[in-house]
Amino acid sequence: MDLKELYQEIILEHGKNPRNLGKFENFNKDAEGYNPLCGDKVHVYLKLNENKEIEDISFEGHGCAISMASASIMTELMKDKKNPEVKEILNDFLGMIKQSPELKSQLIKEDEKTKLMSLSGVKQYPMRVKCATIAWHALAAAMNYKKDENDSEKFI
Amino acid sequence: MSIKDIKKEFPIFNNKIQNNDLVYLDSANSSQKPQVVVDRIYDFYTKEFSNVGRSIHYLAVAATNLYENTRTLVQKYINAKDKNEIVFTKGATEAINLVANTFGQKHLNEGDEILLTELEHHSNYVPWHYLRKSKGVKIKFAEMDENGDITLETIEKNITDKTKIIAITHLSNVTGAILPVKEITKLAHSKNIPVLIDGCQGAPHLKLDMQDLDCDFYAISCHKMYGPTGLGILYAKKKWLEELPPYQGGGGMIREVKKEGITFGELPNKYEAGTMATAQVIAFGESIKFINKIGIENIEKHERELTVYGEEVLRKNNSVKLIGNPKDKGSVLSFTLDGVHPHDIATILDEDGVAIRAGHHCCQILHEKLGLSATARASLGVYNTKDDLDQLNESLNKCKKIFS
Numbered sequence: 001m002d003l004k005e006l007y008q009e010i011i012l013e014h015g016k017n018p019r020n021l022g023k024f025e026n027f028n029k030d031a032e033g034y035n036p037l038c039g040d041k042v043h044v045y046l047k048l049n050e051n052k053e054i055e056d057i058s059f060e061g062h063g064c065a066i067s068m069a070s071a072s073i074m075t076e077l078m079k080d081k082k083n084p085e086v087k088e089i090l091n092d093f094l095g096m097i098k099q100s101p102e103l104k105s106q107l108i109k110e111d112e113k114t115k116l117m118s119l120s121g122v123k124q125y126p127m128r129v130k131c132a133t134i135a136w137h138a139l140a141a142a143m144n145y146k147k148d149e150n151d152s153e154k155f156i
Numbered sequence: 157m158s159i160k161d162i163k164k165e166f167p168i169f170n171n172k173i174q175n176n177d178l179v180y181l182d183s184a185n186s187s188q189k190p191q192v193v194v195d196r197i198y199d200f201y202t203k204e205f206s207n208v209g210r211s212i213h214y215l216a217v218a219a220t221n222l223y224e225n226t227r228t229l230v231q232k233y234i235n236a237k238d239k240n241e242i243v244f245t246k247g248a249t250e251a252i253n254l255v256a257n258t259f260g261q262k263h264l265n266e267g268d269e270i271l272l273t274e275l276e277h278h279s280n281y282v283p284w285h286y287l288r289k290s291k292g293v294k295i296k297f298a299e300m301d302e303n304g305d306i307t308l309e310t311i312e313k314n315i316t317d318k319t320k321i322i323a324i325t326h327l328s329n330v331t332g333a334i335l336p337v338k339e340i341t342k343l344a345h346s347k348n349i350p351v352l353i354d355g356c357q358g359a360p361h362l363k364l365d366m367q368d369l370d371c372d373f374y375a376i377s378c379h380k381m382y383g384p385t386g387l388g389i390l391y392a393k394k395k396w397l398e399e400l401p402p403y404q405g406g407g408g409m410i411r412e413v414k415k416e417g418i419t420f421g422e423l424p425n426k427y428e429a430g431t432m433a434t435a436q437v438i439a440f441g442e443s444i445k446f447i448n449k450i451g452i453e454n455i456e457k458h459e460r461e462l463t464v465y466g467e468e469v470l471r472k473n474n475s476v477k478l479i480g481n482p483k484d485k486g487s488v489l490s491f492t493l494d495g496v497h498p499h500d501i502a503t504i505l506d507e508d509g510v511a512i513r514a515g516h517h518c519c520q521i522l523h524e525k526l527g528l529s530a531t532a533r534a535s536l537g538v539y540n541t542k543d544d545l546d547q548l549n550e551s552l553n554k555c556k557k558i559f560s
Contacts, residue, residue: 003507007500007558016495016559038499038515039529062529064497065559125503 006121006128007065010073010114015065020058020075027056033138035130040064042071044138052083059138064131066122071135073115077108078139086143087155090136094153096120097132159458162450163539165190176509179544184329184357184488184535185513186379190446193383196439208434209408209425223434226441227424233444234374235365236391240423243390243397244437248356248377249279251390252323254427255352255373256283258400259321266292269318271349273298273306273335274525275328278518280354280375284323294318300525304331304480308339315347322351326358326374330519330531331480332463332488334362341371350396356380360537361459361486363452366391382538383443384436390427397423404429455538459487462536466545473549475556479531487536490517493552496559498532504558508551510544 027045034041040063047056057078059071074093078086085107092105093116103113122132133153145155163169166188169178180188200222206215208223224239231239245251264270270284274297287293298306298314311322322344327334337358341351350372358364359376366374373396376389402409402420406429411419420426447455466489470476479490493501498514505512513533516523523529534548 003504003558006503012559039520039523040499041529064499066500128499128503131499 008118010118011065011069014069014072018068018072022058023060024056024058029142031138031141033134035134040067042135042138044142046142054078054081066128066131067134070119070132074135077112090140091154098153166539167191173509179510179547181534182511182513183537187382187537190382192442192446193439196442197435200435200438207431222438226437229441229444230389234391235367237367238394241391241394243424243427244432245388245390246386247388248375251375251388252280253283254390254403258403260287260291262400264291264293264320268293268320269296271296271314271319271322273324274300274521275325277329280323303482305333305482306335308336311340312343319349322349325354327486329357330490330517330522331482332485333482334484334486338369361456372396378440381443382446383440386433387436387440402426406430459536462540463487465542469545469549490531490533492531493555496555498530501532501555504555505551510548510551
């Protein structure tokens with residue numbers, strides 16, 4: 001195990017200065033992610049327009065560097081994304097954190113992939129996986145995605 | 157046995173953990189096990205195994221004697237009046253559930269009050285919570301002061317003529333506060349209110365005397381006392397165990413079973429339904445002998461010295477904020493580190509072999525009061541040394557460096 005892999009510069013930076021932090025006024029969808037193990041919470045707020053496009057996204061919460069950085073990177077990436085794209089990216093990310101060595105979705109740009117892959121260090125720390133995925137599960141709940149019956153880390 | 161050599165008795169310290177010497181600071185969660193306890197489990201299963209209290213063959217009789225021998229050892233260790241006041245359970249959690257369930261069934265009615273404190277572990281709140289729905293009782297929480305203490309006055313203030321039982325921790329697993337349990341019991345008894353003490357953190361660190369303390373119920377967790385997991389103890393005054401209904405039904409706890417009805421067995425069998433954690437009970441006898449060999453007074457002295465040293469070291473570290481400054485503090489050092497979440501602290505410390513706990517420590521009521529979702533906690537056992545606390549501090553400085 002290597003701490004440097006877990007606490008990469010990108011994570012430390014996003015953890016310290018999270019983007020899109022704080023509730024905004026005209027959100028129309030929201031959901032809370034909760035980690036009962038540590039009591040950490042991430043609340044995701046969305047403004048979803050008629051075309052099911054995320055016009056605005058933010059989060060509120062308290063948690064470790066990993067959970068804050070993950071929420072920060074996720075909100076940056078998801079802004080202006082449409083419904084099927086959101087689901088594809090979400091499943092790609094959760095699949096990568098769970099087992100896949102890389103991100104496969106064509107919807108994610110190279111620089112965005114680098115940011116997301118910085119979170120892959122948690123794979124070596126099973127107790128910390130939930131930290132990296134808490135915001136993503138909250139987003140899935142806010143989008144009303146249902147869990148795949150055969151794969152709890154996949155949304156349909 | 158000298159405290160200096162104690163570490164040698166614990167085989168876990170002979171091995172490297174991820175290439176590091178283990179600095180184990182999580183004993184409030186669970187303690188490590190001395191070789192004698194591990195050996196006893198092995199020997200029992202390999203040479204002496206039988207179920208207890210049922211068959212009359214040689215092994216069964218021998219195992220029953222060993223099992224009952226631990227009951228006597230525990231009785232003497234906590235100075236209970238009668239050996240039948242010792243009930244084995246699957247843990248301290250079950251011990252508290254047993255009391256909440258049976259006492260609640262018999263003595264609590266709508267509008268009655270149960271008095272707890274804000275320091276309580278979930279296991280001394282959740283079992284009582286069920287009685288809100290089933291019986292319509294009210295739960296009150298005596299307030300913790302700014303030092304993380306509960307005073308006798310706060311308890312007194314919260315007692316009303318509706319208070320039917322007081323259930324409090326002996327030693328807080330977060331602030332380290334040692335409660336004035338003897339005085340609280342005296343006060344409660346002057347108002348005819350029984351007292352349950354959650355002794356999970358008290359029993360491993362403090363000398364116990366049930367007859368002097370005079371509480372009605374005392375719950376013990378054996379795996380925090382250098383003993384095996386899956387075992388707890390409920391001490392209860394005989395009058396309660398005789399008067400309260402049985403908790404679980406099954407084999408071993410009955411006298412006579414007929415189609416028309418059932419009569420229940422004598423103490424302590426009445427509360428020990430089904431096959432018990434036999435090997436664990438027998439091995440726990442070795443834990444008691446191990447503690448007795450060192451002397452609980454010596455353990456307490458050693459741990460108190462270390463607690464004071466740990467506080468000194470952490471206070472000197474400007475980025476560390478200690479949680480709780482109670483008048484009487486036992487072997488728990490909870491803290492936060494500026495700009496670093498407790499889970500990140502725990503992961504980084506782990507890399508140096510320093511094992512601490514991070515989170516709410518099953519005390520969400522207390523953390524809500526503190527305005528924190530999580531804290532980091534270093535907790536001590538007999539095997540800890542000043543070097544362990546120096547290493548803790550050094551690793552905390554490493555956290556600061558990573559997050560600077």
